[in-house]
Amino acid sequence: MTSQRTPFEPALTVFMMVKTSPEWLGFTVDRRFELLGEHFTPILKKHAANVTLRFFDVEFYSTRVTDIWMWDAKDHHSYELLVEDLRETAFWDRYFDVVEILAGVENAYAKNYDRPLVTA
Template identity: 75%
Template sequence: MTSEIKHQSAASTVLTVFMLVKTTPEWLGFSIDRRFSLLAEHFEPILRKHQPQVTLRFYDVEFYSARVTDIWVWDASEHHAYELLVEDLRETPFWDRYFEIVEILPGVENAYAKNYERAALLA
């Protein structure tokens, strides 16, 4: 992925979505060069289209989990922006062809504190 795609600030994040995915045999059958070519062809245009409203961070977890191989962490400035990104992503082979979408876990950072007008716990 190019370095042009930046992570948005936590202050502008309304929704964080943890998308648990698992690579498919088809994806793993591609050479590394082909995988990066497919990312550039299908994934990067969607990321550019939806930035800065939605940003993505990739986490590899296949070293520690057999159920999922990667976690895609989406930060969105609004719910609808995330929904539009997913609609675009579903039109690509990355959705349930190259990667099985195992689980989608949306969350709001520190909502427990915001809802009670309290300071969030910090570590």
């Protein structure tokens, strides 16, 4: 899983909170990367024009989830198509339990009220 910069202005950002399964952790590291290359990477490439992924490890600080997959999507439909493809793999609720999905629009409060962004 590679970290990419978004080549478009995302219509939404989705934080997919996942937890590795015992089955996934039972694979060797080499086997995990083989599986990613065989099944996950082709989906990322297929949707790369409309959806990007950033991957965060959080198992050091959380017991509820081990990773956060942050998806930026050009539009809602593109994200939905990506999820449909992911659901057809063992990465969805077999190798990783999808614990929670939070979708949001970056800076919508400011855009909706035609106000400047509040940033640090």
